[in-house]
Amino acid sequence: MKYKCLYRENPQDKKIPGKYYPYPVYENTIDTNDFVAEISHATSLTQTDVRAAIMEIIEIFHRYLVRGHKLKLDGIGTFKVSFKGEGASTSEDLTAMNIDRSTVRVTFVADTTMKKEIRTEISFSKV
Secondary structure (H helix, E strand, O other), rough: OOOEEEEOOOOOOOOOOOOEEEEOOOOOOOOOHHHHHHHHHOOOOOOOHHHHHHHHHHHHHHHHHOOOEEEEEEOOOEEEEEEEEOOOOOOOOOOOEEEEEEEEEEEEEOOHHHHHHHHHHOOOOEE
16 A cells, blocks of 8 residues: 655644654545445445445345444444533433434444454555
C-alpha cells in the first residue's frame, strides 16, 4: 500500500514543532460492478445472479440494522449502528429526543482473522 508524508502541528501545543505522519494513498475504489464481475469470474454464478444476491444482502443489512441488530459476517467483521446524544439528569428524563440523529452511523469492526491476515500480508511504499 502506498503512503505519503503529511505534516501536522500539535493541536494541544502550537509551540511544539509539528511532525510528519504517514497518510494512506488509495489506488482507486472498487465499486459494485467491479465486485460483481470478480465474483462472477471466480464462480459459476452469472453477473445477474451475483448482483441480485448483493442487492438482497444490502436489503437485509438495512432491515436488521434499523431494528437494532448487529450483523456479523465471519471472515469480514461486525456492522452495527452507533449514535451520540445529550445527557439527562435522570433516566426518566432521557428519551429518544436526546439522540442526535445527525450522529447516527454504521460502524464496522473487522474480524480478528482478517485484521491479522492484512497486517501480515500488507507492504508499504512511500510516494
